[in-house]
Amino acid sequence: MQISNRNVVSFHYTLTDDQGNVIDSSEGREPLAYIHGEGHIVPGLEAALEGRQAGDQFKVDVAPEEGYGPRHAELIQVVPKAAFQGVEDLQPGMQFQGRNDQGTINVTVSKIEGDNVTVDGNHPLAGQTLHFAVEITNVREATEEELSHGHVHGEGGHHH
Numbered sequence: 001m002q003i004s005n006r007n008v009v010s011f012h013y014t015l016t017d018d019q020g021n022v023i024d025s026s027e028g029r030e031p032l033a034y035i036h037g038e039g040h041i042v043p044g045l046e047a048a049l050e051g052r053q054a055g056d057q058f059k060v061d062v063a064p065e066e067g068y069g070p071r072h073a074e075l076i077q078v079v080p081k082a083a084f085q086g087v088e089d090l091q092p093g094m095q096f097q098g099r100n101d102q103g104t105i106n107v108t109v110s111k112i113e114g115d116n117v118t119v120d121g122n123h124p125l126a127g128q129t130l131h132f133a134v135e136i137t138n139v140r141e142a143t144e145e146e147l148s149h150g151h152v153h154g155e156g157g158h159h160h
Helices: 043-049 144-149
Strands: 007-016 022-025 032-035 057-062 076-080 095-100 103-113 116-120 130-141
Touching: 043 057, 043 130
Parallel strands: none
Antiparallel strands: 007 022, 007 032, 007 130, 057 130, 076 116, 095 103, 103 116
16 A cells, blocks of 8 residues: 555654764654654655555655754744743753743753853754655554544554
């Protein structure tokens, strides 16, 4: 069966950066399962999976525009350390939820200088080309229940 919309696709992957460092991998875990065409994975990877079938192995490079988007300078802000009251040991790399004009935003502390804390609302992989090595393990039709719930049930998916 070739991958198309409304299929449940299961695949193993290794994601690396431009230097070949592993960012994420399904190695040692269940394959990732998603419903194709629902926007649950980055668009560039989903497009590369279209039309393939179980057993296919391939590599694909996904540009930032088809991955987690470009970096936006306006999502980097300096805020007073006092905004983190109750946080014992504030360190770069810590993640928090904040609010902006569009609502809730996830931010990562990128730098601390005195009483100033720089936070970054960009996705950690924004602006990066994503290098995927993929092995498709299974392709099947999604059930009506999976389609109505918007996620995969069972192995590799959501368990109710």
